[in-house]
Amino acid sequence: MNRRVIACIAATLMFSVPAMALAEAPHPHKHWNHEHPRRAEVNHRLNNQNQRIRAERKSGQISGAQAHQMHKEDHQIRHEERAMAAQNGGHVTKQEQRTLNQQENGVSQQIGR
Numbered sequence: 001m002n003r004r005v006i007a008c009i010a011a012t013l014m015f016s017v018p019a020m021a022l023a024e025a026p027h028p029h030k031h032w033n034h035e036h037p038r039r040a041e042v043n044h045r046l047n048n049q050n051q052r053i054r055a056e057r058k059s060g061q062i063s064g065a066q067a068h069q070m071h072k073e074d075h076q077i078r079h080e081e082r083a084m085a086a087q088n089g090g091h092v093t094k095q096e097q098r099t100l101n102q103q104e105n106g107v108s109q110q111i112g113r
Contacts, residue, residue: 036091
């Protein structure tokens, strides 16, 4: 009878301890603030540029290679925005927003040519 009790306790602990650890572990994106106004503005511009690139590619104003390069640059900007936000508790600073906007301006000018 003692072995059954010990086995039951061991099984309970084996399944409950990992579950408790997961419940207490902080979520990696807990402080990821997608709706922060500066992040939202940067991401809105990136989405708008993506649509402009697709429209110009579809109309034949730019080649597939040009569209690919512009999408690649936008992807790098988005990656940089996420990295900046990860370092700042889910938001970007005003200076980081200016930097990202300058980069977006460069891609925007390429689209309009």
